[in-house]
Amino acid sequence: MDDRGSKFKEFPFVSIPQKKLMLDLVSTLEKRFESDLLPSTLPSNVQYYQNPTSTAQASLHIRPAHAHSPIDFILGSWVHSDLPTGGSLDITSLSGYLNSSNDAPNFVFEMIRSSPTMLVLILDLPPRKDLVLWPDDLKTFYEDTQLDKHRKALETLPEVQPYFSSSLYIRTVASPTAIMVRIQTENDGGERMEEIIRDHLDPISKQVLSIWLDHCACAKREVGEEERAYLKKRDSIIRNKTIEIDLGSSFPRLFGSEVANRVLEVIKEYFSV
């Protein structure tokens, strides 16, 4: 374990069930690939950063893997920002990116909490190939693993509604079993939300990560030269778009352009395929 990621693992602004979930996911992922992952070499002002007025702060955790690992890198992050309306925005996320020796899906987990009673969850194994052209992959990674049952289970809670990202690109990269939900609970200060996180989001997120670890990251896949070039191209477009659409617009707004540029430059190095 890399203790230079300690700032990342503090999760100082989130509730106990959410912190426990994040720590469990990070530790499961890091333990499973302990021998593959290299220590973080992020500069300290990228591991932890804030805006000039200290109303927004964040931590970033990136661990690349050695060249023969199916993993390219894992990326964890938390962002906390005071809202002008009072209250705060907290985003915690964890992703696992595979390299082009393996054509299985990546792992994405993100919780966006804009109030104690409102949370958006994105939990998905986004495909790295066009599933229309590769229906066998749809079967292997999404049907045979019964991924959809976790989305269905969540859907039964009355507080849970499907979430449609305003970015069509983010919808486009999602898998057909993507869990993209908005959870809105009654005005009880967040008590019911903590219960939902503990009793539902926690087990479901762990089960989806476990499917990714067992059936994707550790899958023995034959990837030929041509397919490898295809994966590199598609991965590269997705990563660039992720920076452009997701980070590139929100980071400067939250942290100012100087801090945002510093962090984005570092992220781009890892995102280059």
Next chain:
Amino acid sequence: MDDRGSKFKEFPFVSIPQKKLMLDLVSTLEKRFESDLLPSTLPSNVQYYQNPTSTAQASLHIRPAHAHSPIDFILGSWVHSDLPTGGSLDITSLSGYLNSSNDAPNFVFEMIRSSPTMLVLILDLPPRKDLVLWPDDLKTFYEDTQLDKHRKALETLPEVQPYFSSSLYIRTVASPTAIMVRIQTENDGGERMEEIIRDHLDPISKQVLSIWLDHCACAKREVGEEERAYLKKRDSIIRNKTIEIDLGSSFPRLFGSEVANRVLEVIKEYFSV
């Protein structure tokens, strides 16, 4: 206009607003491509067919286009089946398929009504290229045309819920702005449903068809040899899967294997790329 499609245009089992919507869509589409479309040459026992006990009946309408049209063919259909529980199932659908000289999306409209108070609507311009690899197409066909506002408008009705097809393949071929909704109204014999069809589904469906006609079917697109081969391959997979998953399983159940095979053999001829 081809009067051999008259049986198709009767829509004998659906309500007045739904019949009006279907007739308007068919007539808009046929008028716009009047000079491109060839008359239907379907055998009469495929234009209209039923199961041996007459509890299920259906009509099919296919008009291919001449070789230089951007349209490959249009396909309309209605299916009516008595349900063992009483009541009936009615499916009305209309699709427009482009050929490989044009890389724009297809058009799909389908209403599945399993009771007076329950309706599933699928209304989409399914992409024919992987939108992850062609983000410019995402912009041209989906963002610039503001397709998503129609999905959003429908979402504001309390009776409307997102619909997730049990087939992951059907989800996979959908566009990021696909309207896939389940509409459930109160037990008023269907009065509110007819109001929703007339006031909401009717104008929205016509606007989406109009976007398809203006910005997709009539778009001037440069399609090179390599891209044409790609389109043919992807179109062919989708069409085969549509027969396998959608028609191939429901037709034999509804009409018995003899009738289903007769109809599917004819559809397959048009679906071959």
